Amino acid sequence: MRTPPPSEPRRVSLAQWLSWQETLHPRAIDLGLERLRRTLSRLRWQRPSCPIITVAGTNGKGSTVALTATILREAGYRVGTFTSPHLLRYNERITIAGREVSDDSLIAAFERIDAARGADTLTFFEFNALAALLVFETAGLDAIVLEVGLGGRLDAVNAVDADVAVISSIALDHCAWLGRDLETIGREKAGILRAGRPAIYGSRHMPASIQLIADALGADLQRLGREFDWSTGEQGWRWRGRRHERVDLPLPALAGEVQLDNAAAVLAVLERLEDRLPVEQAAIERGLRQVRLPGRFQVFRETLLPEGAGTGAASAAIEWVLDVAHNPAAARTLAAQLRARPGRGRTIAVCGILGDKDVEGILAELRECVDLWVVTALSGPRALDPRELAARIERAGARDVHLAGDVASGCESAKALASACDRIVVFGSFLTVAPALAWLQARGLSSR
Numbered sequence: 001m002r003t004p005p006p007s008e009p010r011r012v013s014l015a016q017w018l019s020w021q022e023t024l025h026p027r028a029i030d031l032g033l034e035r036l037r038r039t040l041s042r043l044r045w046q047r048p049s050c051p052i053i054t055v056a057g058t059n060g061k062g063s064t065v066a067l068t069a070t071i072l073r074e075a076g077y078r079v080g081t082f083t084s085p086h087l088l089r090y091n092e093r094i095t096i097a098g099r100e101v102s103d104d105s106l107i108a109a110f111e112r113i114d115a116a117r118g119a120d121t122l123t124f125f126e127f128n129a130l131a132a133l134l135v136f137e138t139a140g141l142d143a144i145v146l147e148v149g150l151g152g153r154l155d156a157v158n159a160v161d162a163d164v165a166v167i168s169s170i171a172l173d174h175c176a177w178l179g180r181d182l183e184t185i186g187r188e189k190a191g192i193l194r195a196g197r198p199a200i201y202g203s204r205h206m207p208a209s210i211q212l213i214a215d216a217l218g219a220d221l222q223r224l225g226r227e228f229d230w231s232t233g234e235q236g237w238r239w240r241g242r243r244h245e246r247v248d249l250p251l252p253a254l255a256g257e258v259q260l261d262n263a264a265a266v267l268a269v270l271e272r273l274e275d276r277l278p279v280e281q282a283a284i285e286r287g288l289r290q291v292r293l294p295g296r297f298q299v300f301r302e303t304l305l306p307e308g309a310g311t312g313a314a315s316a317a318i319e320w321v322l323d324v325a326h327n328p329a330a331a332r333t334l335a336a337q338l339r340a341r342p343g344r345g346r347t348i349a350v351c352g353i354l355g356d357k358d359v360e361g362i363l364a365e366l367r368e369c370v371d372l373w374v375v376t377a378l379s380g381p382r383a384l385d386p387r388e389l390a391a392r393i394e395r396a397g398a399r400d401v402h403l404a405g406d407v408a409s410g411c412e413s414a415k416a417l418a419s420a421c422d423r424i425v426v427f428g429s430f431l432t433v434a435p436a437l438a439w440l441q442a443r444g445l446s447s448r
Contacts, residue, residue, distance in 0.1 A: 013103075017106075018124075021122075021124045021127045024121050024123075025121040025126075027123070028123065029125075029150065029177065030123055032154050033154060033158060035117075035126065036156050036159050038120055039113060039116050039117045039118075039120060039122065040130070040133070040159060042117070045133060047161065048141065048144060050141050051143050051144070051277060052143075053163065053165075054157060055068075055145065055166045056167050056192050057148075057166070057168030057170070058169050058173050058327065059168065059327070060168030060169050060202065060203075060258065061148065061168050062293055063168075063259060063296060064266060066291050066292070067254075067259075067262055067263055067266045067288070067291050070287040071270065071286075071288070072142070072270075072277065073098055073287070074284075074290065075287075076283075077142035078140060078143075079097065079098075079141065079144070080094070080095065080132075080135070080136045080139055080143075080144045080145070081095045081145045081147075082144075082145070084128065084149050086434075087295055087434040090106075091106065094106070094128075096139045101135055105135055109134040109135055112134060113130045123156075125156055126156045129157055130156075142277065146160065146162070148189075150178070151185075151188040151189060152189040153188050154191070155191075158192050161197075162192060162194060162197070163198075164198045164199070165192045165194065165198070165200070166269060167189050167200070168202045168203065168261075168265065169202065169261075169329070170182055170203065170207055170210075171185075171327060171328070172185070172328065172329070172361075173326075173329075176356060183209045186206070186207030186209040186210045187213065190209065190210045193217055193219040193221075194219060196218050196219065196220070198219070198220045198222065199219045200269055200272075202261050202264065203261060206223060222242070222268055224264055224268075227241070228241045228264060228265075230261075233248075235247075236248050236251060239263075241268055241271045246281060249284065249285060249288060251288070252291060253288065253289055253291050254291055254292075254293055255297040256333060256336070256337045257336070258333050294322075294437060295322050295323065295324045295430065295433045296324065297321060297322075297334070298321070298323070299321055299447055300322070300446070301317050301318075301320075301445075302318050302319075302415075303316075303317050318345075318418045318419075318421070318422050318423060320440060320445070321338075321425045321426070322426045322427075322433045323337075324429065324432075324433045325362070325428070326354070326362070327358060328358055328361035328362055328364070331361070331365035332365045334366065334425075335366050335369050343422070344421040345419060345420065345421035345423065346371040346419075346423075347370050348371065348373075348414045348424045349374065349425050349426075350374045350411055350432070351373060351375055351389070351426075351428045352377065352383075352386070352429055353384055353428040353429060354378065354380075354383060355383065359384070360396065367396050367397055367398060369425075370425070371400070372401075372417060373390075373393050373398050373401045373402065374413050374414045374417070375389050375393065375401060375403055375404065375410075376406060376410035376432065378407070378429060378431045378432060380431065386404070390403055402417070407426075411440075
């Protein structure tokens with residue numbers, strides 16, 4: 001590693017590098033590709049020859065990446081993925097063949113980026129995206145799946161031309177950066193489309209702006225419900241595309257009917273790449289059964305024993321559900337999943353939401369599903385004060401609202417308030433779910 005100037009802190013560990021990256025650029029979010037492209041040029045980076053799939057969308061991006069990568073791995077391919085944000089470890093963001101990248105690999109990439117950036121200051125996410133591209137250079141990959149961080153047109157990931165572009169869905173979120181209506185947001189996300197190349201849209205309602213951009217570019221746009229679709233039956237579900245039909249497919253291991261939309265889009269991607277990455281139905285079936293994605297309706301079951309009971313006493317249980325839902329569309333999906341999985345007891349929410357989110361829209365979708373609220377503080381400058389959030393929840397009609405100083409204490413409070421057969425739903429942000437996941441794992445619980 002080059003020796004830093006005297007005024008620059010020395011960075012040795014991964015934690016030190018990440019801390020430094022958070023302060024390097026004057027703005028945490030600064031959309032644009034110029035800085036990143038200049039750095040890539042200085043690095044003499046060359047686009048890999050393997051197929052690259054780029055995934056954008058308001059909701060469903062993580063599921064789409066996970067499904068794509070899992071099915072391709074089950075078909076015997078070596079796959080690299082780049083996603084964000086992470087839940088427990090930064091290393092989760094970059095995987096090779098299903099394994100997180102090592103600290104040493106990340107640090108080596110950061111050193112190269114720092115040496116090449118010149119006078120350019122890079123955002124935290126730009127360092128992250130560049131590191132993924134450098135790590136993938138020597139990984140011997142058969143396919144790369146890149147998740148857009150924010151928007152599409154000006155996101156760092158869009159410096160790479162995709163062989164297939166996927167837009168999972170469009171809804172209102174990040175409006176300060178992407179626009180305050182669906183057509184404008186759709187236009188931003190359609191920035192990942194490329195002339196003459198396939199584009200897959202994985203939801204049944206699409207802004208007209210996406211079709212207009214696809215037509216202007218000559219991109220081959222395929223839409224769920226038109227060029228491809230799915231239906232359920234007694235033996236699982238059926239998919240049809242342009243060339244093929246798949247029958248008797250197992251339901252995805254990820255919860256919710258919306259995952260069939262995501263899975264259908266993934267099968268459309270694989271159909272378009274079948275000349276380069278052929279995949280048998282058996283691999284598709286294994287991938288659907290084995291896919292995992294923490295924090296998306298992730299269910300834990302905690303056994304409760306009566307106080308003072310011996311080991312042979314009858315036990316009851318409470319259920320924990322973790323979901324990163326942080327906008328009204330995602331909250332609507334979470335509410336549908338909760339209704340589809342009714343319990344015998346109450347539903348207790350542990351909720352923390354960032355201040356730039358549509359709080360009232362989120363609450364409108366979930367207020368009828370929740371009996372008791374535990375409102376928790378989150379870390380970071382975008383966090384909404386829990387007292388303000390509690391007041392807004394009460395204005396939305398909730399009567400039983402409790403405050404907690406942080407997510408861990410919120411989970412403790414919810415557990416103390418819960419009785420047998422109750423369920424506790426932790427939602428509102430990655431910043432809410434991540435510490436809850438760590439708290440549950442520290443208690444020895446694992447998801448089903």
